[in-house]
Amino acid sequence: GQSLEQPSEVTAVEGAIVQINCTYQTSGFYGLSWYQQHDGGAPTFLSYNALDGLEETGRFSSFLSRSDSYGYLLLQELQMKDSASYFCAVSKNTNAGKSTFGDGTTLTVKP
């Protein structure tokens, strides 16, 4: 079977740093992506890791450990607009969209 586990909810205050973890068990692995989705909106790409290590994109960073089947998304200098659902997704081949998504983490940023 295939499963991705991430926390269902996280709450933090503006300006803080939050880490959303994702562990996965999948039959194939090409890379781990992170998507943000606001209520009523479409998923938007945040970050991608194919190799072990940290990828940094502005306030967002993502980490992958293939040996541990584990990754995380790090959000720094949180802003109210970061309140959204965050999904990790495992892609299994060169087609990024052939992905299995985790159940999502709802992040609430408070003043």
Place this chain on the structure above:
Amino acid sequence: DTEVTQTPKHLVMGMTNKKSLKCEQHMGHRAMYWYKQKAKKPPELMFVYSYEKLSINESVPSRFSPECPNSSLLNLHLHALQPEDSALYLCASSQPTTRGRHRSFFGQGTRLTVV
């Protein structure tokens, strides 16, 4: 142009109706996808087209019928749907790649209600 455009944005249809969802992208992507997303749930992959050929059909009922007329267009034909098929239907595209960023671009979705 980094957009995936889906029409219509909202659709209400009866169980005996036939309707189609449309998706268009002009980024030159050669892979396109249909996902279904229920409220508070992750997107679930339905179909994958790679180089205009259906490569994956994730055991979707035959009342959903995909079509890829060309590399920029993707349709989802709907017939005899059930109320439980009510959901947000998302189209996405990506460029098959063995290197670099591995990302999908999603459309805003069609919110479908079956009555």
